[in-house]
Amino acid sequence: MVNTTYDLIVIGAGPGGYVAAIRAAQLGLKTAIVEREHLGGICLNWGCIPTKALLRSAELLGHMEHAADFGIDTGAVKANVPAMVARSRAVSAQLNNGIAHLLKKNKIDIIWGEAKLTSPGNISVSKSSKAAIEPVHPKPRQTKDHGAYSAKHIIIATGARPRALPGMKPDGDLIMTYFEAMKPTKAPKSLLIVGSGAVGMEFASFYAALGTKVTVIELLAEVLPQEDPEIAKIVRVAFVKRGIEVLTTAKVTDLKRQNGAVETKLMLNDGSTSNRTFDKVISAIGVIPNTENLGLEAVGVQTSSTGIVTNEAGATTCKGLYAIGDVTGAPMLAHKAEHEAVICVEKIVKGNAHKLKKSHIPGCTYCQPQVASVGLTEAASRAAGHTVKVGRFPFAANGKAIAMGDASGLVKTVFDALTGELLGAHMVGPEVTELIQGFVTAIGHETTDDHLLKLVYPHPTLSEAMHESVLDANGVAIHI
Amino acid sequence: MAKPILMPQVGQDLTEGELIELHVKVGDVVKKGDVLAIVESEKASFEVEAYEEGIVLEVLCKVGEMAVVLKPLLILGEAGETLDNAPPAPSAAPEIFTSTPQVVPEGPQQTDTAGTRSSPLARRIAAMNGLDVSKIKGTGPKGAVVKVDVEAAAAQAQAQKSTKFQTPVQVQPPVSSMPLPAATAADDVEQPFNKMRQVIANRLIESKQTIPHFYLMTEADISDLQIRRKAHFDITGEKISLNDVIVHATALTLLEYPDLNSFVSNTGVLKKAQVNVGVAVSVDNGLMVPAIENTPFKSLSEVSSLIREYAAAARRGINKSQAKSTFSISNLGMYGVEVLPIINLPEAGILGVGPTKRVVKEHRGGLQGRDILSLSLAADHRAVDGAYGAKFLKSLVETIETYSEFA
Numbered sequence: 001m002v003n004t005t006y007d008l009i010v011i012g013a014g015p016g017g018y019v020a021a022i023r024a025a026q027l028g029l030k031t032a033i034v035e036r037e038h039l040g041g042i043c044l045n046w047g048c049i050p051t052k053a054l055l056r057s058a059e060l061l062g063h064m065e066h067a068a069d070f071g072i073d074t075g076a077v078k079a080n081v082p083a084m085v086a087r088s089r090a091v092s093a094q095l096n097n098g099i100a101h102l103l104k105k106n107k108i109d110i111i112w113g114e115a116k117l118t119s120p121g122n123i124s125v126s127k128s129s130k131a132a133i134e135p136v137h138p139k140p141r142q143t144k145d146h147g148a149y150s151a152k153h154i155i156i157a158t159g160a161r162p163r164a165l166p167g168m169k170p171d172g173d174l175i176m177t178y179f180e181a182m183k184p185t186k187a188p189k190s191l192l193i194v195g196s197g198a199v200g201m202e203f204a205s206f207y208a209a210l211g212t213k214v215t216v217i218e219l220l221a222e223v224l225p226q227e228d229p230e231i232a233k234i235v236r237v238a239f240v241k242r243g244i245e246v247l248t249t250a251k252v253t254d255l256k257r258q259n260g261a262v263e264t265k266l267m268l269n270d271g272s273t274s275n276r277t278f279d280k281v282i283s284a285i286g287v288i289p290n291t292e293n294l295g296l297e298a299v300g301v302q303t304s305s306t307g308i309v310t311n312e313a314g315a316t317t318c319k320g321l322y323a324i325g326d327v328t329g330a331p332m333l334a335h336k337a338e339h340e341a342v343i344c345v346e347k348i349v350k351g352n353a354h355k356l357k358k359s360h361i362p363g364c365t366y367c368q369p370q371v372a373s374v375g376l377t378e379a380a381s382r383a384a385g386h387t388v389k390v391g392r393f394p395f396a397a398n399g400k401a402i403a404m405g406d407a408s409g410l411v412k413t414v415f416d417a418l419t420g421e422l423l424g425a426h427m428v429g430p431e432v433t434e435l436i437q438g439f440v441t442a443i444g445h446e447t448t449d450d451h452l453l454k455l456v457y458p459h460p461t462l463s464e465a466m467h468e469s470v471l472d473a474n475g476v477a478i479h480i
Numbered sequence: 481m482a483k484p485i486l487m488p489q490v491g492q493d494l495t496e497g498e499l500i501e502l503h504v505k506v507g508d509v510v511k512k513g514d515v516l517a518i519v520e521s522e523k524a525s526f527e528v529e530a531y532e533e534g535i536v537l538e539v540l541c542k543v544g545e546m547a548v549v550l551k552p553l554l555i556l557g558e559a560g561e562t563l564d565n566a567p568p569a570p571s572a573a574p575e576i577f578t579s580t581p582q583v584v585p586e587g588p589q590q591t592d593t594a595g596t597r598s599s600p601l602a603r604r605i606a607a608m609n610g611l612d613v614s615k616i617k618g619t620g621p622k623g624a625v626v627k628v629d630v631e632a633a634a635a636q637a638q639a640q641k642s643t644k645f646q647t648p649v650q651v652q653p654p655v656s657s658m659p660l661p662a663a664t665a666a667d668d669v670e671q672p673f674n675k676m677r678q679v680i681a682n683r684l685i686e687s688k689q690t691i692p693h694f695y696l697m698t699e700a701d702i703s704d705l706q707i708r709r710k711a712h713f714d715i716t717g718e719k720i721s722l723n724d725v726i727v728h729a730t731a732l733t734l735l736e737y738p739d740l741n742s743f744v745s746n747t748g749v750l751k752k753a754q755v756n757v758g759v760a761v762s763v764d765n766g767l768m769v770p771a772i773e774n775t776p777f778k779s780l781s782e783v784s785s786l787i788r789e790y791a792a793a794a795r796r797g798i799n800k801s802q803a804k805s806t807f808s809i810s811n812l813g814m815y816g817v818e819v820l821p822i823i824n825l826p827e828a829g830i831l832g833v834g835p836t837k838r839v840v841k842e843h844r845g846g847l848q849g850r851d852i853l854s855l856s857l858a859a860d861h862r863a864v865d866g867a868y869g870a871k872f873l874k875s876l877v878e879t880i881e882t883y884s885e886f887a
Contacts, residue, residue: 354621387484387552417484418550419608421601421627446599446627 004109004144006032008348009123009151011115011294014041016325016337017157018099023342025106027349032109032149036128038137039099039110041159043334045092046133046179051202053088054182055366058209062368069405079210085183093137100140112143117295121320122150129293133179153320153348156294156308157337160287160326165194168255168283174262175255175281178203187212188279192264194252196223198365200284201235205367208244215245215278217266222248226331226363228377228426234410235428238369255281289327306330312355314344322348336361362440364433369409372436375424375443378414387417391473393465395429397480400460406430411469413439420448425469431462438466449474483532484552485516487541488802496546497521499553508536510556517554518798519547520675526799532556550608597624609634676766687825691744692861695820696869700877701843702836703851712886720886722836722853723759723811724784729879730831731757731775731783734807737872741806743826744863758805758824759787761794768794769824771805780885809833813853821858828863831876832856853880 008024010017013035021033038045057079063070064077103110113125126146162177164170170177181203187210193200196218208214216223216239223239223246224232236246249269256263262281266274289307302309302317306329314322322344325337339356346353362374381388391413395401401409409429416423425439442452449470457467464479471477487497501518504510510530517528534556541547541554596614598606602625606613609630616633618625663670673681702722709720734741734755743750755776758769770790772783786801793800810821811833819832834854841850855876859869 418486419601419604421604446601448600448604450604451600 004032004149006030006109006149006151008032008153008155008345009034009111009115009149010155010157011123012041012157012159012290012325012327013039013099013103013110014157014159014325014337015043015334016159016341017041017155018103019338020155020157020324020341020345021108022102022106023345024349025108027345029153029345029349031106032111032144032151033103034111034113034115034123034125034149036112036114036130037132038096039103039140040092040096041334042161044095044099045137046182048334049095050088050092050182051178051206052366053091054084054206055202055368057084057087058206059368061209066405079187081184081186081210085185088182089135096137103140104142110140110143111145111149112139113146114293116293117154117299117321118148120299120318121152121154122148123154123295124148135183153322155314155341155344156316156321156323156327157325157341158290158294158327159337160289160307160332162283163286163288165252165283165285168194168252168281170283171257174257174260174279175283177283181282189213190278190280191215192217192252192262192276192278192281193284194281195284195286196220196246196248197226197284197286198224198363200282201239201365201367201371203282203284204239204244208239208242209368213243213245215247215276217247217250217252219251220248224365224371227365227371227373228379228412228424230378230412231371231373231410231426231428234408235367235369235371238408238428239367242368287326287332289329291327304329312343313347313353314340315347331358331361331363333361333363357444360440360444362436364436366433369428370430370432371428372432373424373426374436374440375422376414377424377426378412381414381416381423386423388423389415389417389473391415391469391471391477393468393472393477393480395462395465397468398462398465400462400464401430403460404430411465413466413469413473415449415470415473420450422447422449422452425466427466429462429465435463435466438463482537482555482557483534485528485530485532485554485556487519487547487549487551487553488526488528496548497526499541499543499545499547500525502539502541502543504536504539504554506536506539510534510536525797527793528553530556535559597622599624599626601627602630605630605634609637611637674765676768680767683825684822687822691823691825693823693858694861694866694869695856695858696866696873697818697854697856698873698877700853700855700880701841701850702853702880703848705881705883706851708884708886718781718784720780720784722813723809723833724780724787725883726811726831726833726880727757727759727772727775727787727809728778728780728783728885729883730807730809730876731755731772733872733876733879735776736875737868739864739868740829740859740872742828742863743806744828744860745826746862749828749863752806754806756803756806758808758827759790760808760810760821760824761791763794763797768799769805769808770794770799770801771803773801773803807831818854818856820856823858823860827860829857829859829869829872832858 007029008031010021010033013033017033021031024031061079064074067074111125114128115123115125118124168175172180178199190213191207193204193216196216200216201224204214204216222229222232223236239246247268251267252264253267254265262278264276266276268274291303291308296303299318299321301321307327308316308323310316310323310328314324316323324340324344326332343353343356359375365371378388378390393411395409396407401407412426414424422443427436452470453474457463468477468479497519499517500520504516510533512530512533514530515527516530518525519528536554537557538555540552547553597618598613603613605627611633613625616625616629618629620626713719738751741752741755754774756771756773757775758771761768772786775783790801807827807829808824809831810819812819813833813835816835818834821830821832823830836851836853838849839852840847843850857869857873
């Protein structure tokens, strides 16, 4: 028996799902959202947000260790790991609660449990088959019960979960995923991080700040394989300077738990093998879409190894069924999911929506030094047939960066030499994750180099390095 | 700093040309103005001049390959620089960007773009393609014209241009055209057309077969003009030919007769905003028509020196003019013959200039020896009628006879 009929049911209350629900409610749809574990999804419970809280602690710790350089006597500085984790959980709880308020304000029904499609337009919600990750935030008040529900439109926004390497099944203790890595009780003495994407690099940065001897191992030739290699190399060099061991073109060939530690066999870039023992291991080799137990087969939705197959407005091969966010594949980023949510709902309600240009989606990594980029790398630009001109400006020549005591890194800009189109911007250095939006705006508005050249950037700011990079691309940089 | 030398945009139609000569190799020192390469399009050859200085770091196009307009032909840099360490950034946009080709407007020109929303990139690409951004339908926010819109419009304009106002590259040979007879004697030499002759053949077949030509003839008394011309030479030492004056006078007259300064099709005419007079130059086994850009607004001296420069280049097989002619002049007067020329497609008319003859005429009540120049006009009857052509010729005669813009 169907309990209630909605215009729209969203499955999953992560950044894709809750945004879809809110936008739908704003546009007048009678909307419900199904969630089995936590409002806000991985992003604000076990991902983006709590890690930023931890990294803030690590950053502050780093500053305080160097306080004397800034003329401040502090005495001995010590990390209190449980307090850092407690703060991180509190930040997460605050935002989790905020999502509940937003849903309530928009009169969106929350159905608590795990959803399964029974036929097109119909779902059944029952008890979650997955054990929740502890600690769990309180369940929102006033939720709908388990049962059958139907809707004209259903959006799947079930996200993704950590990928496990064969023979490296996380045990939640010695071999961790980001879930466990985010709630340490103390800093391990040694730590192996497998994978040097954003997640791996951020945890490497965090644990290194706590004094852990960190080793990052990457299968590919350079860390941060998504980024421009020139930028990634700067990060690698900075990591090595911080005492982080970085092994590239290398892999873990064997791994076993022994005497409360992890014994590993590593194959290094010269083909040799090395037996190493680590206190802990973090598996950070990416995430896979949550497409199981959704009843997708029941309604005939096409999936691939990268997730549910959709068109550019999120429509699946089943009429009335849509999918957005990580469950539809890369780039698996919260801001991409949020954007797809709005596009999908507006297409449903208004019949048209703007297109998401994937190359204009920025990416940020909050390790120390930070990395941020938007658009095409230099190599990708050339591969796409552009005649490129490249600008570079180091923060070493930026007044504000020097004053801040953090004058390392680079702003690299890539332009089409003929049209002046900004093809990509790649940054490493202080606060670049905040700066990148300047280039995001520029690239989204199809700015050309001659327009950027004429803009006035405030002095003294880090953003001047962005301007200088554009100047350099045109051979007219001033401060270098 | 590495600087690319781009394949120039010569004329509006050219999209690529075959690299037939390369005068430099990697390591050569290049000065501004050096002729780096010769590229041949279907219509003509032209020189690629260096607009930057430096050492050739890389040559991106080989002899025999097609060079694409506005794409780099070679890369210049500084001594000791290699491409690996050279930031591949041109220090400034090459000159070619500032002299983008004229817009081919659809109908009456409307330049007011106020209120049109467009991205800077869209405007730049539109300018590079000679498109008016205010006439492009936008798909960006609030109808703003964005990159994809301009690219679509450029592709469409290209397709339209080739159907409306451009000679199709492959002209259908006339049905009755006679096949080349086989050689019957050992001494008979079969000579296939070279590229230029083939283009001449195709274009003139189409012109003569599809344009309803009509011819008008007249004479101008240039005795007084010759005196002024000689006086100018005596004072300044500057040699101005009669042909220079005719070109300039024709351009000035065309300002008053815009119907003859137009491109013609079966469905309408495209009145050209700018007058570019083309001057037919006889070259080895062929003919070229370099155009003087914006002819009426150049001084006589400028027109004169440009004609000399273009004609000299044409005789070397090089087209130095970047303008597309809107009205042409064919002068065979130096051979002492009259001429009834064929219209240079898709223009509306062509002026034929014959010889100057000393004639005894009644002048101001007496008999005098006068210098009489014969002129003819071939015009496209679809665009203009006889009376219009006659009035144009009458005006032109007056302009030539009273011409005094020697300053």
